[in-house]
Amino acid sequence: MMRADAVRNRRLLMDAAAAEFAENGMDVSITRIATRAGIGKGTVFRHFDTKEQLLAEIFSDRLEELVTAGLRLAESDDPGAALFEFMTIGTEIQARDRSFCQAAAALSRSESAVHASRERPADVAETLVAKAQRAGAIRDDITGLDIVLLLSAASQAVLSISEDAPGLWQRYLALIFDSLRPQNAHPLPTAAPTRAQFTG
Amino acid sequence: MMRADAVRNRRLLMDAAAAEFAENGMDVSITRIATRAGIGKGTVFRHFDTKEQLLAEIFSDRLEELVTAGLRLAESDDPGAALFEFMTIGTEIQARDRSFCQAAAALSRSESAVHASRERPADVAETLVAKAQRAGAIRDDITGLDIVLLLSAASQAVLSISEDAPGLWQRYLALIFDSLRPQNAHPLPTAAPTRAQFTG
DNA sequence: TTCAAACATGACCGAGCGGTCCGGTTGATG
DNA sequence: CATCAACCGGACCGCTCGGTCATGTTTGAA
Numbered sequence: 001m002m003r004a005d006a007v008r009n010r011r012l013l014m015d016a017a018a019a020e021f022a023e024n025g026m027d028v029s030i031t032r033i034a035t036r037a038g039i040g041k042g043t044v045f046r047h048f049d050t051k052e053q054l055l056a057e058i059f060s061d062r063l064e065e066l067v068t069a070g071l072r073l074a075e076s077d078d079p080g081a082a083l084f085e086f087m088t089i090g091t092e093i094q095a096r097d098r099s100f101c102q103a104a105a106a107l108s109r110s111e112s113a114v115h116a117s118r119e120r121p122a123d124v125a126e127t128l129v130a131k132a133q134r135a136g137a138i139r140d141d142i143t144g145l146d147i148v149l150l151l152s153a154a155s156q157a158v159l160s161i162s163e164d165a166p167g168l169w170q171r172y173l174a175l176i177f178d179s180l181r182p183q184n185a186h187p188l189p190t191a192a193p194t195r196a197q198f199t200g
Numbered sequence: 201m202m203r204a205d206a207v208r209n210r211r212l213l214m215d216a217a218a219a220e221f222a223e224n225g226m227d228v229s230i231t232r233i234a235t236r237a238g239i240g241k242g243t244v245f246r247h248f249d250t251k252e253q254l255l256a257e258i259f260s261d262r263l264e265e266l267v268t269a270g271l272r273l274a275e276s277d278d279p280g281a282a283l284f285e286f287m288t289i290g291t292e293i294q295a296r297d298r299s300f301c302q303a304a305a306a307l308s309r310s311e312s313a314v315h316a317s318r319e320r321p322a323d324v325a326e327t328l329v330a331k332a333q334r335a336g337a338i339r340d341d342i343t344g345l346d347i348v349l350l351l352s353a354a355s356q357a358v359l360s361i362s363e364d365a366p367g368l369w370q371r372y373l374a375l376i377f378d379s380l381r382p383q384n385a386h387p388l389p390t391a392a393p394t395r396a397q398f399t400g
Numbered sequence: 401t402t403c404a405a406a407c408a409t410g411a412c413c414g415a416g417c418g419g420t421c422c423g424g425t426t427g428a429t430g
Numbered sequence: 431c432a433t434c435a436a437c438c439g440g441a442c443c444g445c446t447c448g449g450t451c452a453t454g455t456t457t458g459a460a
Contacts, residue, residue, distance in 0.1 A: 002406090003406060003407065003458080004456095004457075004458090005406095005456070005457075006406080006408095009407090027227070027447095029448080030447080030448065030449085031447080031448095039408080040409040040410060041409080041448095042408065042409055042449090042450080042451085043407080043408055043409070046407070046408075049449095050448080050449085051448065051449090102302070105359055105360040118360070142375075146371075146372075146375075149358065149361070150357060150372065150375070152356060152357060152359065152360065153357035153372060156302075156352060156353055156357075156359075157349045157352060157353035158349065158393075159302075159356075160318070160349070160352065161349070161393055161397050161398060162398070164397075165397050167389075167390050168390055170389045170390045171346075171388050171390040171392070172346075172349065172350065172353060174386065174389050174390075175342075175350075175376070175379040175380075175388070176376070177379075177386070178379040178384045178385065178386055179375040179376060179379030179384070180375075181384055183383065184378045184379070184383055184384035185378065186374065186377070186378055188371050188375070189367075189370045190367050190368055190370045190371035190374075191371075193358075193368055197362045197364075197365050198361060198362070201428090202437095203435095203436060203437065204427070204428085205436095205437070205438085206427095206436080206437065206438095209437090209438085227417095229417065229418080230418065230419085231416085231417085231418095239438085239439085240439035241419090241439075241440065242419090242420080242421080242439055242440065243438055243439070245419065246437070246438075249419095250419085251419090
């Protein structure tokens, strides 16, 4: 059982870290984060052994948010729309924090803690895709893993644009939607990535 | 006129830096780069005032490569295929160096030297798009800037996959191709980015 | 109210960074 | 071959970073 002040500080810490990561990228100092949270530097390391672990924890939270939404959408009786909304939510989450998710994704190749938390969204995406394909809403040659990878693609597309382009990511997500529809399907040149490649 | 050893070292330096950036991201130390090039650390700063300038120079080189290809393709009499090949080349260049281009793109918001070098590919893309649209090869509601942004999207999609997935980016580029065809066009929810937003 | 365990704190550490600088070296020039 | 500006190299500087630790403070159960 954690003490009351400990849980309060942990919450403050994660919020401050998320905000700071989002604004200034992954290389903000622990000192900055601690200051923003109104907390001593040492306290940070009481809660998280290392900086990467802190980042992984936040990233994991974000993904859980997506998983929750995905599970709800899996009950929908319009599988095509459900998948599209799943992707919209996922992209919105990533677009919200800009460079943070980018850093986390890049880190997921080396940091296994980050890596593991990416499995669950992939599972959810897999079932959503399967349902949508059975309903004929999307083409047959794509997988759940494709969806997860395309999520970041849409939000990363706008990375080089100036800050104030709110909702621009929706433009590119809409384009990707169009590419998933069965009417336009041309054969894909490369096989889908395997789960082993994703999990590393 | 530069001395012979100076130009030789500059070449060695840029090659080593490009390789190191590609392998280890943007935060490799100058020392590492210098060592890899077999050159003293001080020499690096003789050629490039700052680390960002070095990165900008390399990035600019890559973009020039793309511009050259684009100008050649602008002469083609199959504008649709020309645009697609332009995108293929652009994505290949970015995929070749993985995290490097990501870092450069992120830096382009703050570093004006990097920024300026992105204008020319945008110009070329604009003319390629215009020709392709006149030929009816692609939908009318996208711009040259869209193309430039989508270039990074495809290569960034595979960022969280393990190293050895060569050519996987082609899969997602093919998907994007499908989304550009006029047959599938659904109205886009957000207006295209303006040149001012891009140039910052 | 008491008190031990859990927690917070910030001075402190070693390492590594980007960038500087000057003594020695090299290459073009006549 | 002689000369000298251009060039190279790496010790060096100031600084910031992630992470530790001894000391003081808070909490909650008894």
